[in-house]
Amino acid sequence: MSWIQSMLRPHLRSFTPYASARRSMSGGSIWLNANESPFGRAYSVSTADLNRYPDFQNQALNQAYADYAGVQLKQVMSHRGSDESIELLIRTFCEPGRDQILICPPTYGMYAISAAINHNETITIPLQQKNWQLDLAGIEAALADPNNSVKVVFICNPSNPLGNQLRQQDIERVVALCAGKALVVVDEAYIEFVDAPATTTMARYLDQYDNLVVMRTLSKAFGLAGIRVGFTLANQAIVDALLPVLAPYPLPDVSVQIARQALTLDERLVTRQNTIEIVAEREALLIALPTFPWVRSVVPSVTNFILLQVENANALMQHCQDAGILLRNQSAQLGLSDCVRITVGSPEENERLLEVLASFSSAA
CATH class of the missing domain: 3.40.640.10 (Type I PLP-dependent aspartate aminotransferase-like (Major domain))
Structure with a gap:
């Protein structure tokens, strides 16, 4: 044990940090592993007061x-x-x-x-x-x-x-x-x-x-x-x-x-419109995903992601990553053996996802 290790609080010497989406995976062209919104938009900011500390509570x-x-x-x-x-x-x-x-x-x-x-x-x-x-x-x-x-x-x-x-x-x-x-x-x-x-x-x-x-x-x-x-x-x-x-x-x-x-109010309306589109895409995925023969079960979702249990989560993750699509393997979670979480993406991203999943299905 190095002297730095000996200086650590004992309970942190073998500590395993949280494996965030960015920490555990990189690369890819379609990110469906962090439950992020597929919709970004531009905002204008002022830099006039960046020499000052911000408010404690604005x-x-x-x-x-x-x-x-x-x-x-x-x-x-x-x-x-x-x-x-x-x-x-x-x-x-x-x-x-x-x-x-x-x-x-x-x-x-x-x-x-x-x-x-x-x-x-x-x-x-x-x-x-x-x-x-x-x-x-x-x-x-x-x-x-x-x-x-x-x-x-x-x-x-x-x-x-x-x-x-x-x-x-x-x-x-x-x-x-x-x-x-x-x-x-x-x-x-x-x-x-x-x-x-x-x-x-x-x-x-x-x-x-x-x-x-x-x-x-x-x-x-x-x-x-x-x-x-x-x-x-x-x-x-x-x-x-x-x-x-x-x-x-x-x-x-x-x-x-x-x-x-x-x-x-105006921006909240945009957020609401985006949310409606994500929900519609989610419902379409909930119909499509169970049709693949290697899908064992799909958890009904009210969020912007879908969890499914598959025959081989590691193989599916690798297949999608090779195609530039990043998903999230949840198999280490209690009760979630061979489970993969898929963020609902944009219509174009979801279409590409289904194409890649279909090719995995034919190879399975």
Whole structure:
């Protein structure tokens, strides 16, 4: 062991980082591996004030998102994507080496990664594989176990990497079970792709539950993954607890400028139009994908991606990569043997994808 290794915190000496889409794969001409929007658009920014530090919390941006999400300004905090929210929630509420988070895999990998970095154990209560819904009995038992000290429960809804929607009454049940003991964080990165998101989001219940947190992002439906803007929605007491832990200047000024433009009514209409097109493309793929003989099953999706189980995920990944198409292998996730996640691309990208998949089918 080198002296640098010996200086590391012991629990990080064999730490495995999150394998992001850009970190784990490169090259290709069609990127369908990161759940990004296929639609980009141009924004104008001013560089006149780049010699100055940006706002700690830009009130105009936060108000614009509060209006969009249907919440109050005091219930909004902006920061660098949802990943920073995950980290902040764990660092603020979980004592290293003592408290735990609870997750329901298969789910987004950064919950457990952020907990591990902060030296917090992750308790896993897998989704029920018969319907990919929450195991309420398992969650209740874990919360009631006197040996556990769960402080934060992360629920991804709509689910990533599955793409399905969890039952709202089940999420409310978890919030009730955690009342006075733990936060329940609902990750709604893909909420814009569901039917009637305004009547589906848990943000409607922020005034009702003081332990509820909702995470949002501009990276998916808004097509702004490159500016790294996310939001934490919660009651004021939670926001006030998080703010002292947040970095002094969390968002660059250019990111704030673009985000504010994206949240204007005209730009929101463009986002909505793009979302409708993505959903239409998703539905077409959901019809086409099961027709390939090597597809074992396809998970119904309400997001901008589709998860399918195939006969040989590694072979399919290599076949597509050789054709310049990058997909995401999810086989390492609990219960997802030989599963591949496909981001819904543009009509042209999806057409090319199906051509490549058809050639794999004929060779299988």
